[in-house]
Amino acid sequence: MENQKIEEFFYRNNEQVNNPIIKSFLSDFNNLYLVQKAILYPTERNKKLVDESFQSHYINVRKIKYVSNLIYFFSLDFDKKRRRLQDRTLLILDKGLSEEGSTTAKELIEDASIGKELDHLVGEGLLDNIEDEQLLKSLRKLTVKQLQILEMIYVKELSIKEIAQTLQTTPQNISNLHRKALNKLKHTLSKKEE
Structure with missing residues (x-):
């Protein structure tokens, strides 16, 4: 029920x-x-x-x-x-990695296509010709590309235009990298003197 x-x-x-x-x-x-x-x-x-x-x-x-x-x-x-x-948020490769702004992310990226072409142009020539220990340590702090440019300018005695053609970039970029490399050398050497 x-x-x-x-x-x-x-x-x-x-x-x-x-x-x-x-x-x-x-x-x-x-x-x-x-x-x-x-x-x-x-x-x-x-x-x-x-x-x-x-x-x-x-x-x-x-x-x-x-x-x-x-x-x-x-x-x-x-x-x-x-x-x-x-x-x-875009990836900015031209911006300096540190506060000094001497090295950019773009400089640290290696271009695989350039490596074999540069073997005959860039060796240990620049570093072999340096006797000053402080300068040698400062040069080793540079990027590979900066070292290549310094070697092409000062050891191989190539012009900015020739280096730009070899590295497949603009002469302005080579000048900027050259100036940044010299500024970085100047900065690290002046730190060591202090």
């Missing part, structure tokens, strides 16, 4: 019972027990217990939904900001 009364109640209120919030409420055994008790013994106290339990459940569902939406929209915003920042 009791089961029939409960089944009739759920049958009459089938549309409300199929509501996702009510379904999740009734999926908890304690809540289902309270509802069945209120159906069988419809006192004010039993109805109030179901009502309080449902309000608590509904508040929790709303909180979970709110936090879920926050996470979703914040993740979308985060992705948009990250992509926007990634599109704005």
Whole structure:
């Protein structure tokens, strides 16, 4: 008799019972027990217990939904900001790596195609001709490209234009690298004198 009364109640209120919030409420055994008790013994106290339990459940569902939406929209915003920042941030190879700005990232990148062409032009000639220990240590702190340019200018006696053609770059770039190499040498030598 009791089961029939409960089944009739759920049958009459089938549309409300199929509501996702009510379904999740009734999926908890304690809540289902309270509802069945209120159906069988419809006192004010039993109805109030179901009502309080449902309000608590509904508040929790709303909180979970709110936090879920926050996470979703914040993740979308985060992705948009990250992509926007990634599109704005460009790799700048001409900027100095240190505060002095003497060596750039572009100078540290080796060009594999140049290596074999330069073997006959650049050897240990420049470093072999240096007797001053401080100057030798300072020269070893230069990049390979800076050393190559200094050797081509001072040992091989090539012009800036000839070096630019050999290294497949512009004469301005060779002049800049030459000037930076000399400035770096001057800076490291002046530090050692102090």
